[in-house]
Amino acid sequence: MSELETKTRYDAAEAEPRILRRWLESGLFHPEPEGTADENYSIAVPPPNVTGALHMGHALNGSIQDALIRFNRARGKRAKWILGTDHAGIATQKQVEKQLAGEGSGREQIGREAFTERVWQWREQYGDTIVGQFQRLGASLDYDDERFTLDERYVEAVQKVFVDLYEKGLIYRDNYMVNWDPGSRSAISDLEVEEREEVDTLYYVDYPLASGNGSITVATVRPETMLADTAIAVNPSDERYARLVGEQAILPLVGRKLRIIADDYVKPEFGTGALKITPGHDPNDFEIGRRHGLEELTVIGEDGRMTEAAGERFAGLGVKEAQEAVVAALREAGAISRTEEYPHVVPFSHRSGERIEPLISLQWFMRMDELAQPAIDAVKDGRVRIHPERWTRVYLDWMENIRPWCVSRQLWWGHQIPVWYRGEETYVGTTPPEGDGWERDPDVLDTWFSSALWPFATLGWPRETPELKAFYPTDVLSTARDILFLWVARMIMMGLEFAGEVPFRDVYIHSVIQAPDGRRMSKSLGTGIDPLDEIESHGADGVRFGLLAMSSSQDVRYSAEKVQQGQQLANKLWNASRLVLTRIDPEARPASRPQAVEDRWILSRLAHTRAEVAERIEAYDFSHAVLGLYDFVYGELCDWYLELVKPRLYEAEGQERDDLSATLLHVLTETLQLAHPVIPFVTEEIWSHVPGAEGLLAARTAPPLDAAAGDAEAERAIAAAIEAVQALRGWRDSVGAPAGARIPARIDAAGYGETADHVARLARLELVEAERNGDEPVAQVSIPGGAVNIFASDAVDLGAAERKLEERRATLRKEISRCEGKLANDGFVAKAPPAVVDAERQKLTALQEELEAL
Structure with missing residues (x-):
């Protein structure tokens, strides 16, 4: 335990890279393709562009998906988070064209073959940037099975889909109106069109x-x-x-x-x-x-x-x-x-x-109506559930009015359309036609066409691979609302048409993180916040916690305070764990052996929190899940239980010490397990110091919830004790009692048989007998079940304290009278803005509550 004793603070910058290496070397993130999709758990990451770098949207969505993966891995499921990147036709082509322009050249000068080779070189050099950044976040993606939308086997899947749809009459060529981008000289998708006033x-x-x-x-x-x-x-x-x-x-x-x-x-x-x-x-x-x-x-x-x-x-x-x-x-x-x-x-x-020019252009189109109806039915009958629920109607409205999709793009980087022409002849196939004189269509497919196959093409389709059997359909897709139609809807259509089943059971539309001033995050606007800078400052755990705490069913402003709250939680848990691990018997092993009311209370609260956090995560309510976790770890475990148990932790011997060590280890172990999906680095680091801990915490299966751990009586007793301590501390502050002074008092209240000593110690009271030299109480503090009577003491000048309290009461009465008069004025209530009137009412309530407390 000496190593832990020397580590007086948690150093995220030192620990996180080291822990990440352990995770990656373990092979944990690369599950064997065994069992069925119903037995396993999988998510296909929304493939970031090969040109991309981690932005706050990636960081939020990565935190959400990783929490789900780690949560289900702890349930004993074989969990695969499918990794890959998108070739991002236009964006990537523009990067290389910019390079060529800097060299005084261009794609037309070097030709298609040489240009494509340059793009592949660029991808090799820069394409894995965002993957490394996901690792820095702690994302437990399957890095050993990374896919790319231009991989050879992925190309095979895309070409088969195009040919099959063409043969069914769903893909055709026509002169039709498209969004034409004169800048890229290509038709573009609706997603790449932004409307400006x-x-x-x-x-x-x-x-x-x-x-x-x-x-x-x-x-x-x-x-x-x-x-x-x-x-x-x-x-x-x-x-x-x-x-x-x-x-x-x-x-x-x-x-x-x-x-x-x-x-x-x-x-x-x-x-x-x-x-x-x-x-x-x-x-x-x-x-x-x-x-x-x-x-x-x-x-x-x-x-x-x-x-x-x-x-x-x-x-x-x-x-x-x-x-x-x-x-x-x-x-x-x-x-x-x-x-x-x-x-x-x-x-x-x-x-x-x-500016977009609507132009009639000879393009390849895809009829959507025949594919849309099964995808509509899948949402209506609940095979695919969209969260929050309001997005279901948005999805259905769009799908029920769907229009043909222009799938061709006038680019060189991407999936070249598998069509050849010779005079008036047209050949469509996955392999080139035989004979001379054929010319291939120069266009490539819209990036969204290939990414529509993502959940099953990444698993080896059209081949019947073990991965496809084990992990398709995936369980959930987490994404932003702006691609609900362009990507999510098309994945559902393609999954039903080609893989024979919906691609995921749940779609979670996460919130958009705005700049702190409410504007969109943008480098050009100067409102962007780099998640990697935040990770350097506050640790990956702090950023993950903060983003999950911010997440909502609405768009939210970035909160630096919530990230700091996450960092504080990691440090608090580290310090609390050091206290436990440096004081218990090093030969102890985790076991639930409660000996006192506070033990029964923390075990009950732990069981309750585990159930509540699980329920919140399953409902995609991440903010309440992580804030509930925070309240338990920071408040109930660290601020209360460890304070309640400290005398025993320092003084217990023999069997009492053994039981306490086992119980403390049990509570710590299950708390680490509970917190791991949210703050994985610090929990993994603490786990490495837990006596008897084997392997990685990330690989540990959590024990089932213990229904018998709930203890309503213990919860009542400790809740009353906590409320009593808080009331007494408030009274001490109000009368200016010195921090170290022990004030004589008597608890005249029911229900403190097991907790009176705790109340006295934490409120710094000296409990006295009922007939203490015949003294009368000089003050009384209300607590649950009765009151605490305070007796005279040299430590506190209660006369001066009472005069100070009476002065405060007089001030409060005066303020209350002023507020009441203002709110009784019909002119003020009628003419003032509603927010001002409401603030005045809230102020009156707060003043009245303070006066009542005094």
Whole structure:
């Protein structure tokens, strides 16, 4: 025990790397693929981008998943936390393109094959950064079985899924409206589109009627797209335009005749109630155009510049330049009747920062309706449960209105689409076609297509591997809400379609950690907080505890105080453990052998806390789980039980010492086990010093809950004693009693037969007989079941103390009178902000409670 005696404080910076090495070398995180998924426990980590570094969202989600894995491993389950990273098509490609640009080169100059090789080199150099950072957090991922979404076997799975869906008619090629990012020169997913509030100019443009009888005016914020107009639409119920439906208007600057059509989509209250229809450059206009059989013209190219179809005057101009030129031309023609400012939401590419251009493009699409229904049913019938419950309705609403998915991307890094062309022939297959003249489709698949297979492709599908049998379906997916549709929903669809079962039983949507000021965490905004910096300052245990304590069903602000609270808990547990382990018999072994009421009390509280924490974790209520753990360890175990038991710990001998040592070791061992999923490093370090402890705490199976450990009478007795001590300490403070003074007193209350000595010692009282020289009590302190009568003592000038108390009472009465008068004033209650009135009421209640206590 000498080594522990020299370690007067817990040093997380020294201990954590050492403990991590023990975990990794043990092979514990790499379970053998035995048994069935129902017998085992598994989670597939949301694969971080290969370009990524640990941010606060990763740290929160990693803490959540690791707590679940360690909790279930302690239940004796074979627990596998599936590890891997995502190739992150656009993000990774941009990193390497930036490198090449720094060398004065580019991907087009070196060609696809050389470029892809450069990306693989970049991945080898930088791709494992975040994996090492997860280790620093203490995440018990299966590092021996790391997967990558471009692994050879993963590619095999992706290609099979594409081909199978194509053969079922669910994947097809079509000219359709997509989100086009001119910056990356690719179609992008909805997730990569961010909407920003912009103030644009709304131009009111007069379109002459072909009949020569006046004009019809439309309002637009994008006059440059009018060059691709093919109709004007009005609402069929709008009487202003009823006579014009079926007539034609002339497109200014171009001269093309446009049909005036009626469509329910048009909002009569917007602008003039007449809408220019540009099927090639607006997703809503595209749908209107398809309904009415309109021509689909494109005047903005994939490079973000005007095409030849825009006319010689505008071809080659950038979109902004083209808008200025078109407006100038319209003003010159006298076609703009008026303008006004128009605030609205505009889509931008999250990747390149450029404004999204809705374009009709020849792309590969995936029909979703046939796949969506089974995924809807799986949530409705409870095979997949979404937590918090409110997200279930959000999921179902989106799934019931799902649209085709554009799965192709104009990139070089990713899963190249398994399609070849030769003239008018198209070949789709997992292996190249035979014969000459075939050219492979240059596009790659959307990253979300391959990651939709994550829970089963990581386990070896389409092969029937032992891992797939042992760990699919997984148990839970923990993720952020922003990918509920793009990833979670698609995993459910793909799992049902290809693996024949839902990919997970529960989906937990965790909160978003905001900056302390309520803004989003962002390096560019200067609001980011690096979890690795916090780990360096407060230890991984402190960060894990703090993040779990912050977690909620709502978004929450980052709390440095909760991280510090976690660090304090680790230090408190360390110091309490040193006290126990350096005082008990070194030959002792853990056993529940209670000899006093405080022993029965702590065993009862331990059993209660174990059950409550388990219930909270199973309900994904992590904040209440860890705060309940904190209250038990910091408050009940350290602040009360060890104080209650100290005299016996220092003085007990013989059998009494043996029983106390066994009980203390039992309580410590089960407390370490209870706290381990939340603060694994410090608990593992303490475990290494526990007499008789074998192996790793991380590998230990917790004993079943002992229903007989509950002891209501012991809990009542100690709760009363604690309340009495707190009341007496409060009284001592109020009268200014010196800290070391032992004040004569008598407990005149029921229920303190086993705890009177504890109350006296902790409240620093000298208990006296009922007829102590005939003295009368000079003060009385109310406690549960009665009161404590205080007798005169040289240690305390009760006259001065009483005068001080009376002065405080007078001050309180005055303040209470003022508050009551204020709240009785109808004008104040009616006119003051509700928060101010409520604060005044709370203040009055606090004052009244303090006066009553005095």
